[in-house]
Amino acid sequence: MTKHSISIKDIAEATGLSITTVSRVLSGKAKQYRIGKQSQEKVREAAQKLHYVPNHFAANLRTGRSGTLALIIPSLNNPFFAGIASEINTELRKFNYITIISDSDENVETEKMELLQLTARNIEGLIIVPCGDQWQHIREIQDQGIPVVCIDRYFEDLDIPYVSTDxxxxxxxxxxxxxxxxxxxxxxxxxxxxxxxxxxxxxxxxxxxxxxxxxxxxxxxxxxxxxxxxxxxxxxxxxxxxxxxxxxxxxxxxxxxxxxxxxxxxxxxxxxxxxxxxxxxxxxxxxxxxxxxxQPVSDISKIAVKFLLSKIQNKDISTSQVLLKPSMKLRDSIRKIN
Amino acid sequence: MTKHSISIKDIAEATGLSITTVSRVLSGKAKQYRIGKQSQEKVREAAQKLHYVPNHFAANLRTGRSGTLALIIPSLNNPFFAGIASEINTELRKFNYITIISDSDENVETEKMELLQLTARNIEGLIIVPCGDQWQHIREIQDQGIPVVCIDRYFEDLDIPYVSTDxxxxxxxxxxxxxxxxxxxxxxxxxxxxxxxxxxxxxxxxxxxxxxxxxxxxxxxxxxxxxxxxxxxxxxxxxxxxxxxxxxxxxxxxxxxxxxxxxxxxxxxxxxxxxxxxxxxxxxxxxxxxxxxxQPVSDISKIAVKFLLSKIQNKDISTSQVLLKPSMKLRDSIRKIN
DNA sequence: GCGAAATGCACAAACGTTTGTGCTTTGTTT
DNA sequence: AAACAAAGCACAAACGTTTGTGCATTTCGC
Structure with a gap:
């Protein structure tokens, strides 16, 4: 029903303030730009009442930051990777990022296509379980300044960060x-x-x-x-x-x-x-x-997220590479023979 | 390394054509706007050479269409849902849509949060396995003109389309x-x-x-x-x-x-x-x-996708509700007793 | 060869934000 | 009371596309 989704312009009109001011309040820059308490209150109130939902596209076009991270795994049907996906998804949400999960289907070409699609969406970072032995396209992403972390599968002797099992x-x-x-x-x-x-x-x-x-x-x-x-x-x-x-x-x-x-x-x-x-x-x-x-799936995921976020924030380009210790779970499938 | 990702403006300069023309060629509207064969060739060539990657944010800001669909499931860790996610993901990719998969964690509040996040990203459609008995927030999405399809779990006596098992x-x-x-x-x-x-x-x-x-x-x-x-x-x-x-x-x-x-x-x-x-x-x-x-997971997923896409294209708001027949797979867990 | 139709393309506005800068008002110091 | 700092806010440009419209130029029928 809502014909036209409402924008900060509508809030500006409703409050009698300028678009600028509204934007600054809503994006948490009120203090920095010295917006008065009262105005802040008015803006927030109106936003609430009008059910304002920010348009990420506009914001991101302006700022270049998309609030989107990407995860590429070989197959969602593999419970091992599904577990990783689930873990990373919920972990990243805590930091207000949205994760686009892509399934490369164990196919390098699909992986490349996905990656192209993803860069078009200005992803701010990438966690990937590469499905082949090709790394050029991944390296390229990193060279474009987008932080990358490999998990599970990775490339030795390359300066792409990874976290995996020993x-x-x-x-x-x-x-x-x-x-x-x-x-x-x-x-x-x-x-x-x-x-x-x-x-x-x-x-x-x-x-x-x-x-x-x-x-x-x-x-x-x-x-x-x-x-x-x-x-x-x-x-x-x-x-x-x-x-x-x-x-x-x-x-x-x-x-x-x-x-x-x-x-x-x-x-x-x-x-x-x-x-x-x-x-x-x-x-x-x-x-x-x-x-x-x-394999310590949960730890791997969490550390990967940590790496990624620190790289995004600090622009810290030091390469971090970690191998976690696996554990052996003994059940009944091994017989002792003389 | 690439300091500044290249835009159609760069292509325009490279080819000596206008931004308008470049845009039209690249978005497949060449015929419609009668762009000459030669110009088309020049544009495509330049795009190739410069490694042009379109900026979805800009395009979507203008058109309002995001090329993004959303899938919300209760848990990626459940192989049943992971299977659905995988199926839908690959199915939608065929139609050049990207799918944002969200994990509501079987928590209605999380589900609502996700949904809010997603609308801010201008999703064009939603496939959801609702995790509770609340439907207002889902209905709201539909009322905003965004096609919705429920799968697996759904609401009877509501005009939200669904496809599930009988x-x-x-x-x-x-x-x-x-x-x-x-x-x-x-x-x-x-x-x-x-x-x-x-x-x-x-x-x-x-x-x-x-x-x-x-x-x-x-x-x-x-x-x-x-x-x-x-x-x-x-x-x-x-x-x-x-x-x-x-x-x-x-x-x-x-x-x-x-x-x-x-x-x-x-x-x-x-x-x-x-x-x-x-x-x-x-x-x-x-x-x-x-x-x-x-349950016929693959069929359910494919039909859901079909419904969704047809709704997106035709703006067909007729409610479609389908129940597919389940099949019984007999293995060895049932004993015949007298 | 003349008018009309078809062809080939460019201008400029718009999408909804963010942000550097600058203008006014208020408060404080001397 | 003059001088200056701080507070509070608005202008306008910019991000990279898409698209309605309109101006040339070519082609064609006769």
Missing amino acids: NYEGAYKATRHLIENGHSRITCIQGVQTSTPNRLRVNGFTDAMKEAGFDSENIAGDDFTFQNGYLETKLLLQQKVRPTAIFTLSNTIAMGCVKALKEEQINVPNEISLITFDDHPYLDYLSTPLSCIA | NYEGAYKATRHLIENGHSRITCIQGVQTSTPNRLRVNGFTDAMKEAGFDSENIAGDDFTFQNGYLETKLLLQQKVRPTAIFTLSNTIAMGCVKALKEEQINVPNEISLITFDDHPYLDYLSTPLSCIA
Whole structure:
């Protein structure tokens, strides 16, 4: 019904003050520009009564600041990323920012498109879980003066800030745990090989295996997907000598693996032990509750937000790079063998 | 590095054409305003070379159209809603809209705050899963001329369009299925009582029970949460006469229920059968794969988008209200008893 | 070749804010 | 009472687009 949404001009007319004054009161600059108490009161009252809603577009056109931050993740359907999104969304709201969440669908081209769209909307900062090994377009954003923070996946040796898990240690710990339980034929099902986290996780795995004097070459797969986990496990089970344990490098891979194991009627952990990267509430209720390396999702998100905001405010361009310690959650998916 | 992001003015200078012409070419109005082929070419070339990125703020200030739609859901952490969000996000991108996803955290006040924020950003439409039984603020948005579509949860007898599942039928079917398998002592664990879907689901349950001549009063709980499912199941198990089957009205409730059953070492389905509303990939891999009433999430999302877009384009204010048929997915959580 | 129609483009206003600057009024100091 | 500082406010430009209108120039029918 409201034909024309009301502007500060309307408030100016209603109060008999100037547009300037109204703007200054409403944007909290009253003190700075010495607007009298009474005028302030009048303005606020009128704004209330007229249901004034500021037009961000006009304000942002003028100031260049959009009050909008962007979050790009590979997939909202992945509970791990959904968790991050939720956390970051609520965290940023506390600081009066609105977050535009984009789903790159694990596709670098989509990621680039999104990024273009987002810059057109003058985002003031970006938190991104890059979905490929390309970083030029991300770096470009940063070079345009827009603060960027990578989370989960990141690029080593680049001056883009990141906060992630100590993937090497997580994988090393998981592998050690399997070894300590008597396993020596362990297969690792990995994700995208070019991604840093995957590389580090694989390193953790192979180092632990080598240290123990075991074959560290049993690495299969090439994608952080359900399908990959499923297929690779299927293949694995057709070998003459099966592994005694599988280490999957993500929750999606793990679920595919579980599906394959179930289809082949392999009992976990009696026939094959299983441990995975990433935690999820559901893991507790699977037919065999799955042991895992849990990433500190909440901390990662909060620190990423902190980095981003401090960069936005201080224009502090020092590169901050942090790795948080993962924790191991033991459930019932690992059997001790002699 | 790029000191000052380049505008159509820069392109105008580069090409020797006027700002007007550049604008018209770039916004696809070249034909309409009879801009010559050559000029068009020059403009596009320059835009390319200068890496022109349009400033939405300016454009939107002028046109009033923001290219932004909003989606409000109760929780990104709920895979059911995350799925909807993902679907809608990608669907809307196809139409060159950007979606702002907001998480109301199952809190009406937050929902209202979000909505206010969003109107300030001139959203052109809203898809919402309302988290309470309050509708005034939503209705207000619609009255402002902004198309609104409710999904999943909605308000009966109101002229706000919605697309959801036929909750009554889903619940009725689930209950019938239990009854046909010999169950008569069935407890239903419900969610928020004031919500329409919950009410209809309960109706479906009680109608099926009454029809069969069974006690239809065994309804517990009051929240769509894990905790509620957990607690109510715990209480349930302390009764002298336990139900032979449980019907949970959401995936979150189901998981809480599963946790409680597991703690009390109740075997599903041997001791108690279980069926739930909402599907999820994980359900297949639980210790007992859970039978469920699956909602057509993808269809719901797509139809909602369709409604919204048609309303935006045609300013068609006819109220569209649709209920889609749910499907029953049988897994291994229901035991046939004599 | 003449008038009319079609083609190709530019002027300038407008969208709703923010903000540097400057004008008036009031208060304070001597 | 003169001089000056502080308080309180308004003017007007600017942000980067879009768009109604109008002025040239070309094309065409005859």
